Structure formats: C-alpha cells, structure tokens
Amino acid sequence: FKVFDDPNEMRKAIEEKNAINNKSRIVAGYCQRGFYGNDPQKFYKSPYGVFVAGIFTCAGATRALGRVLDFMGYDWEHVNENQWAHQWCVLKMDGKTGYADGQVGFVNYGNHPSEK
Numbered sequence: 001f002k003v004f005d006d007p008n009e010m011r012k013a014i015e016e017k018n019a020i021n022n023k024s025r026i027v028a029g030y031c032q033r034g035f036y037g038n039d040p041q042k043f044y045k046s047p048y049g050v051f052v053a054g055i056f057t058c059a060g061a062t063r064a065l066g067r068v069l070d071f072m073g074y075d076w077e078h079v080n081e082n083q084w085a086h087q088w089c090v091l092k093m094d095g096k097t098g099y100a101d102g103q104v105g106f107v108n109y110g111n112h113p114s115e116k
Helices: 007-033 047-053 058-072
Strands: 076-079 088-093 096-101 106-109
Touching (some): 007 096, 007 106, 058 088, 058 096
C-alpha cells in the first residue's frame, strides 16, 4: 500500500501498471486462441509460437510477454526458465518489484500467487 502526496504521481503509477496489465492480457488472448502443448519445431517455447504458430507453453507465453516488455523499455527476469514449472516475468513497476504472467494475463506487485 502506498500513500501518494501528488495526485499526478498516483495517476502515473496507475497508468504504468495498467499498461503492463493490458499487454499481459493481450499475450494471454493470443494463448487462448492457440493451444497448450508442444510441436516438433519447438515453436511452443518461443514468442513465435504464441503470436504466429498458435501453440504455447508457459515458457513461450513468458518469452512473448518478455519481448513486449522489452519494447516497452522494462527490464525483466524469467522465473523458472527451462524448468518443468509455471513461468512468469518479474519486473520493477513504480519502483516496486512485481510480476506479470502472460499465460493467464495478470500483473501485480509482490510475489506471484504460485510462490510460497
């Protein structure tokens, strides 16, 4: 919870989080139009699989969202990369650490819900 002294600073923080959240939902929308699984070309683990080939895993959804975050100017980390576990992006938003999940399309501050 953060208290803002300046309403313009608060608006900027809201707009920043909403921008990332909207992009996460777009990536999730691409995932929903495709199918979860693998393919011989291994497109499933790349942005190409999500955006073009219509096949994905959480690794591909994370890399697709990460690519979008790159274009937005955010530094991000790939959580559980190359592991048999759910994967997502960790990044700084409004000076706080948060997460963005391209497979399910949500963003928030703090730890991802699957982290204990």
